[in-house]
Amino acid sequence: MKDRTMVDMILKELLERKTEDIVCYYVAPESSVSDYIIIGTATSMPHVNAISEYIIDNMKAKQIRPFAIEGKGDSRWVCLDFGEVMVHLMCKQERDYYNLEAIWGACEKVEIPQ
Numbered sequence: 026m027k028d029r030t031m032v033d034m035i036l037k038e039l040l041e042r043k044t045e046d047i048v049c050y051y052v053a054p055e056s057s058v059s060d061y062i063i064i065g066t067a068t069s070m071p072h073v074n075a076i077s078e079y080i081i082d083n084m085k086a087k088q089i090r091p092f093a094i095e096g097k098g099d100s101r102w103v104c105l106d107f108g109e110v111m112v113h114l115m116c117k118q119e120r121d122y123y124n125l126e127a128i129w130g131a132c133e134k135v136e137i138p139q
Contacts (some may be wrong), residue, residue: 031110032061036137038083039065042076048126049135059111062129066120070101073114077103
């Protein structure tokens with residue numbers, strides 16, 4: 026498994042912002058796009074945006090900028106692409122509907138620190 030420094034930073038920030046049902050998968054053996062996929066549930070659209078802004082601001086403070094951001098603003102699903110780490114923040118309804126765990130669930134699951 027590759028270095029988890031960025032993953033651990035993002036997981037810590039998700040926990041600080043009360044993100045629910047966080048899962049993280051090591052997908053490098055199956056994906057050429059990213060090494061890790063993190064999925065988290067927010068309680069509302071403003072919560073999705075607050076979490077994503079918090080992560081972006083904290084990562085920028087560490088000189089780490091996302092390559093791409095999708096869904097920011099009026100969205101119930103935001104995707105933050107940090108290259109080796111892809112973060113999906115969704116409201117429960119979107120998470121249930123799109124079921125990303127069905128795609129990545131066979132990959133190695135990363136333990137979430139508490």
